[in-house]
Amino acid sequence: xxxxxxxxxxxxxxxxxxxxxxxxxxxxxxxxxxxxxxxxxxxxxxxxxxxxxxxxxxxxxxxxxxxxxxxxxxxxxxxxxxxxxxxxxxxxxxxxxxxxxxxxxxxxxxxxxxxxxxxxxxxxxxxxxxxxxxxxxxxxxxxxxxxxxxxxxxxxxxxxxxxxxxxxxxxxxxxxxxxxxxxxxxxxxxxxxxxxxxxxxxxxxxxxxxxxxxxxxxxxxxxxxxxxxxxxxxxxxxxxxxxxxxxxxxxxxxxxxxxxxxxxxxxxxxxxxxxxxxxxxxxxxxxxxxxxxxxxxxxxxxxxxxxxxxxxxxxxxxxxxxxxxxxxxxxxxxxxxxxxxxxxxxxxxxxxxxxxxxxxxxxxxxxxxxxx
Amino acid sequence: xxxxxxxxxxxxxxxxxxxxxxxxxxxxxxxxxxxxxxxxxxxxxxxxxxxxx
Numbered sequence: 420x421x422x423x424x425x426x427x428x429x430x431x432x433x434x435x436x437x438x439x440x441x442x443x444x445x446x447x448x449x450x451x452x453x454x455x456x457x458x459x460x461x462x463x464x465x466x467x468x469x470x471x472x473x474x475x476x477x478x479x480x481x482x483x484x485x486x487x488x489x490x491x492x493x494x495x496x497x498x499x500x501x502x503x504x505x506x507x508x509x510x511x512x513x514x515x516x517x518x519x520x521x522x523x524x525x526x527x528x529x530x531x532x533x534x535x536x537x538x539x540x541x542x543x544x545x546x547x548x549x550x551x552x553x554x555x556x557x558x559x560x561x562x563x564x565x566x567x568x569x570x571x572x573x574x575x576x577x578x579x580x581x582x583x584x585x586x587x588x589x590x591x592x593x594x595x596x597x598x599x600x601x602x603x604x605x606x607x608x609x610x611x612x613x614x615x616x617x618x619x620x621x622x623x624x625x626x627x628x629x630x631x632x633x634x635x636x637x638x639x640x641x642x643x644x645x646x647x648x649x650x651x652x653x654x655x656x657x658x659x660x661x662x663x664x665x666x667x668x669x670x671x672x673x674x675x676x677x678x679x680x681x682x683x684x685x686x687x688x689x690x691x692x693x694x695x696x697x698x699x700x701x702x703x704x705x706x707x708x709x710x711x712x713x714x715x716x717x718x719x720x721x722x723x724x725x726x727x728x729x730x731x732x733x734x735x736x737x738x739x740x741x742x743x744x745x746x747x748x749x750x751x752x753x754x755x756x757x758x759x760x761x762x763x764x765x766x767x768x769x770x771x772x773x774x775x776x777x778x779x780x781x782x783x784x785x786x787x788x789x790x791x
Numbered sequence: 792x793x794x795x796x797x798x799x800x801x802x803x804x805x806x807x808x809x810x811x812x813x814x815x816x817x818x819x820x821x822x823x824x825x826x827x828x829x830x831x832x833x834x835x836x837x838x839x840x841x842x843x844x
Contacts, residue, residue: 752816755814756805766804
């Protein structure tokens, strides 16, 4: 059947075809000026009004895999929680150090940069109150095997549904706000737990000292071994701050090697006093970056407590006795327990409970760490 | 340097990292324990545990 519609060219405000009702038919019609509708079975199903609002008569079923639930797989992506350092600056060492909760820094040579929540006290991008600031401590020329990075490792339980390492690997999109005193091409990488699968990526910063939003879509890895639903590392995400050629790879492609950044990326530690600020970091399922999933403070803190928490003011009464304490939140793994003064002994610690012995009655503060 | 720690049953239940007196559980998922295992693999030996009260 051939359908011929006779009319003239029209504009958005003056459609060539007007009029009509839902009637008993199924199809599009124009119920009023500047309105467009679709009916099914004689009833209006959808109306687009003159203000571009869309009204649906029935139930919306949409393929929006990343809109509900735990959309952002990063924890503390807005850099709000800082239990360990409480806003104080830390100097990078050759061990991975926690900065704000869940975010860690590392460098193959010590003391090349500092990291601090809200370093430099600039205004965060609209909608955010915090950011993580990196400041270079010198003008260091990186060697081939040098590595300087900011990272968050996502737990397997929180990433397993991406099905990486299978034919059903899901596409993900990384988005974040970034601001630097430097301009140019910067790099990072997605890496598996075994560190033998990498996806280097690049992003450009066009204007110095200006917040810019970036998004990078990554086709899921159908090869390699990726940790499934366990408390191991599901994904390691690195932002390169200066990565030598040995650990830099071609951007935009999966590789069977350990790459922590993209070839040719800017080295932040290469310029004395260079700044690199970041916030609103989100990793979500799908090929589109959506609005940042700004979770409640209590929710975000609760998520962080699985990896690090402090138990203040523990007192065993009477003295010279045992005490078992159930944590605020069960931890990712049996935690490393630190703290406690004289006469205080840490006996053991499971995922749920810590057992302590105290000979002198005094308040003790201990910390529990189950970080990666 | 590390030192073994005994629990109330006089069983070795964790290892103390003497640098900061942190108590590290014998949990393969604990990254501090992974570092301890690497330290052992280099031929090092922890200090023996004291008897718990």
